[in-house]
Amino acid sequence: MKISEIASILNGTILCCEEISGEEVFSACGSDMMSDVLAYVKNQAVLLTGLVNPQVIRTAEMMDMKCVVFVRNKAPSDEILAIARQSGIAVIKTAYRMYEACGMLYAGGLTGKAGE
Template sequence: MEIKEVKGILEAKVCVGEEQLNSNVYAACGCDLMSDVLAFAKEKVLLLTGLINPQVIRTAEMLDIKAIVFVRGKSPTEDMIELAKEKNIVLLSTHYPLYTACGKLYEKGLGGGGEV
């Protein structure tokens, strides 16, 4: 799924990375615990989280996560935006809670990558 489709489905605001919205993601991970995200470890995954912390960007960088969606109307800090620009990571913000955002994406065909 293209990131611009994610933006539309989640009625999301682009915080940084407008020029990368045509990039694809192949699975999604909804999580606030970065150690669990590290265990998930898939490339080209979309991370949905309510955690506003530079560690989220660092974790995404390590796993080649190309886009992060902040849920519940949260917005990244200026430091996070600058770091995401440097690392070419798209940051989006949606008003939906984590559970609802994940469900909307799943309903439109973006799985978690662990389906059989």
């Protein structure tokens, strides 16, 4: 699924790094605990979260992710977007809640399993 399709399915807005929105991603994960993302996530390119702080972007960078989706209309600050821009990570904002957003992407073909 392309990053632009994620934004479209979630009726969301791409807030930064729109230039990579044509890139394909193959799996995603959802969590508000960055500790769990660091411990349990493997090769997922998209992180859906309701947590908004700079560590979300840094955690995504550590995990080599390409896209962060902020759910529940959470708006990242300019500082957070600047960090994402530097890291080359696309940021999407959606009004959907975590459960719905994950379900919609899963139903659209973006699963939690990379390369399987």
